[in-house]
Amino acid sequence: MARRKARAASAVAAVAALDDELRCGMYEFIRHARRPVARDEAAAAVGISRKLAAFHLDKLVEAGLLCARFEPVGGIRKVGRVPKVYEPTGVDVRVSIPPRRHDLLADILLDAVLTEGAQENAVQAALRVAQERGQRLGAEERARSRPGRLGAERALTSTGQVLVSYGFEPERETPTCLRLRNCPFHPLTARSPELVCGINHAFLRGFLAGLQARSVEAVLEPRPAECCVALRST
Template identity: 40%
Template structure:
């Protein structure tokens, strides 16, 4: 499952009104016991337990143990709090925060002897390598395909090549096409390098008015 799919699933859980009320209550009131939630929201224990389980599985709620020294006997009551998980979901996938990170790195590391686009390309390659290293550590059987999906590129096989059918920075491409397309290609190259896939594929730019400009072709 890519990041967008996971966020969409989590947001879907909050479309249930009572579950959303419970989540908002925890976000506003901090760690609470199940009984405190029941009393505050007027919901039964079984229903509260069900919603808490769903939210915990989606990493929207976490549990904490009641601090020692409360004066209560027996096993400490488990408390629940809203997690600080950020949810970003769009269809098709967009990753503007990734582009912002690349451009901030480029601004910080920009050399006087190079253009800003060159600095952004260096930053994108380095970030791609780092993301690829994390993906490789996961042990996924098709790490390159999974990583491209996580980044929002929606890869599709085209003979021996890989088409990146979605641009995760689509709106920004209209602002500076050369910069954004160069960053896309550099990010893909970094992913290939980090996964030792540069011997299998090479990333190149291609004309593309409506999707990503990067094509991964079999290496010569």
């Protein structure tokens, strides 16, 4: 969870770094160059001095959008100091409030298409893959945190802490119920609620199985503007 929070903070920092016309211009120029770009060239691209360009370029490096190294421009070594060159890091910057996980849904659907068996249809394959994916992630989380035996109270607390990082925004509604206030797959849910909610439900059932939270059950309880699933202690 800490790693995902750090990634979210990095994404926000990256977006903030681009909220400057000069930085955004240089970043776009370097991305489109498809090769290492020196400070002088980046400065000329937006019409500023080399010194000011260096300041902005280093800010883009700090934000994780560019990487920098010292290298002869064009591969030709000249007398004097080797120039600093910049390239994109390939970071995919996305910020969504509230959090969305369309990438997770897309991965599940892609895997379903690639692994659909002869005895199942597309929907059945998607539900199977969703449960398998959830179970794998739950098992990975259990191996990381080593929670031991999970009673109902601890299971709800532990599961809620983990699901924060997946964008579900869990909230303890009662001592035995954890509501998921955000649907990470919204607004796609509105296009096919039966399919997307089914995938979500299967994913969370698999996650609980992988976490070995046997005293917690994922149940379909749709509410407007919230996740269709609630977690209840059994």
